[in-house]
Amino acid sequence: MQASEDELQRMMVGGLDGDAAAHRALLRALVPLLRRFFARRLRDADGEVDDLVQETLMAIHTRRGTYDRTRPFAPWAFAVARHKMIDHFRRHRQHLSIDGLDDILVTEGFEAASGAAMDVDHLLATIPDKQAQAIRDTRVEGLSIVEAAERRGMSESDVKVSVHRGLRALAARLRGDL
Known part of the structure; x- marks a missing residue:
């Protein structure tokens, strides 16, 4: 049986206390949730899925002090998982198509727990285009600073x-x- 947001948050706060x-x-309740999260994104890579689950559990454990008790737990946990997945892709130099971005950014059925899923395009539209493009290139698409600079005709420092x-x-x- 899958733990609810309330149960996960109650366990997290209990652990913090x-x-x-x-x-x-x-941590036990998170294993199947994380396994499904990574399995959907890493097809035919069972060993990598288990490695990412373990890395994410260790990150949640070591960074638990950064969790804000007043906010839902699942979006925080899946943000940690997304960061671990991005690190994995960077290590293996795999780049994701922008077509699948929504699937990666939306957490596994917990978007309602956070009030609403974060709309990246809407959020990036609130800052100057030059900054938005640099963030999209490097943080969303996973380009290196050098690659982003070449794409935009900018210097690396810019x-x-x-x-x-x-x-x-x-x-x-x-x-x-x-």
Whole structure:
């Protein structure tokens, strides 16, 4: 049986409060969720799926102190999983088609728990185009700084600065500072 968002959050908070049994239960409950998450995205790569599940569980364990108890747990956990998957693709130099981006960015049935799924295009439309393109090239499509600079006819430092400023502006917008 799959744990609900409330159950996952209750286990996470229990673990943060020192309940080792709740923390162990959380990690066990996440295994099938993460396995399905990665299996849908990594076809015919069972060994890689298990490796990514383990990496994600370790990251959730080591970064549990960054979890905000006032927010839903599943979107936070799947954000960690997405980062691990992106790291995996970068290590193996696999690039994803933009056509499948929505499937990767939307968490496994938990988008309702976070209020609504994040619309990347809408969010990027709120910052200057140069910054949005640099973020899309490097963070969404997985291009290196060199590749993004060549694509846009920009210097590498200009791409880095655009990504930095764009991410800073997006973070401020998400915090409600803008």
